[in-house]
Amino acid sequence: MMAITKFFFKERPTEGIALFRISFILLVLISLLVDVDNIVDFYGPHSLISLDTAREVLSQKNNQLVFIFDNSYAFVNALFIVYGVALIFSMVGLFTRYSLVVAFICMLSLHQRNPWIIGSTEVLMRFMMLYLIFSPCGHSLSMDSLLSKFYPKLKKKKNWSIWSQRIIQMHISLFYLFMAWNHILSEAWIEGNALYYLTRINDLSNLSIPMLLDSITTLKGLTWATILIELTLGVMLWSKTLRAPVIVLAIGHQLLLGSLLVNPFHSSLMIILLLNFLSPELVRAFVHRVSQKIIKEVEASSMGGSLKEKLILALGGPV
């Protein structure tokens, strides 16, 4: 029991989850920029799927929190603007938790408005956004923490209970394990020919290298390696000794799959998610080293006195 309590509730540095916040929100922002061009075709009142159709076709009750109000272009455009602003605020860490709540509501609303254009990647993004709301991701590497240096009332603890990051880690681990489980139950994956079919779909295949993709051995090897890597990641990411090589393996695997198959968001997201398995103490040490280097540069510069002092204070104090 003590071990479980320590596992979930021990206070650890918040720089790790903050770094994940910045990288992840940047990816979601790119996803939003992609969708701006899709407003007319997928989200507007005259889109491919009307709001009434979406409500009628979806068999389960869904809560389109925002679309109960209006489905005009003006409203959809405003929703996108609010979503974008919330994401920017979340990324820079200004009123972080509130910004994340707004961003999550906007994201959920868009996903429920048109679930026919989203896949596993967007679903995973939605989960991560939800988890970040409950995390201390705004306590470090954020405007909130910067403002707290000048306004002590806004001060937040730099060490916090790690339970929210544990949930993220468990979700990532379960994701890999379920992927592996689904693949093991599949004939094509067990026989080793799944990647053959995926790389023959014209719109899905990216880099076509005949030497690799016409080879039975390579295709079977890559297919089985994918299942093995998924199983390895699901389990071995929890091992402190093996974590570093497993993360390198995971990154290599995602880069290889990303080069063979067109799935631009997925590979980037899976690599960013691995940031959650970096030791929070390691990230803090890295951030500290970088800020000390910048402070030295600032001290050596010819900047004005008061501005220099404020910048050094913002970066963490004198060397």
Place this chain on the structure above:
Amino acid sequence: MRRLTKYVLNSLIVFYLGVIYFTGVPESNTFNTRIKQKAMGVAMAAGIWPSWSMFAPNPIRFDSKSYVEVTHKNGEVREYDVEIEPTGILAPFRKARWMKYSQDNLRSPRQRGLLGPAVRYFSKKYHEPENPVVKVVLKRKWLDIHPFSDKVLPSIFDTPRVEKQDILITQKLER
């Protein structure tokens, strides 16, 4: 952290992980299936429904695209790809949305409810005031991927495939 807060958080974590597990687990037995249905209801309402399949159980074995054929009042027939070809830096990302809609959903027999709205959309998109659209046909064209062989693999570039066609819906419009 206060004890009550810890107990509440513990309970929420256990409940949440239970919902995530049962919504994600493959339906490999009756127990999983029954609990999965209940868990899915909770997940859908809370906005946490998952999608874990990642080209499973089996990846599709054909290369499919959806097309829309519009007939205008003057008898002219034009065919368009449902997916627009985006340009620019974010083109691969934007194309992914269209591919998801067109190749995974519009052509799927389980998503027949999307056909009517698609017909309405394309009739408006290709409408010309002087020459209105009188008929819309949604069709899918596909190329079967040659079956995998343990002896000789069809080359990714050189092996031709036969194109097949299937009508998804035909709708005449009153103009």
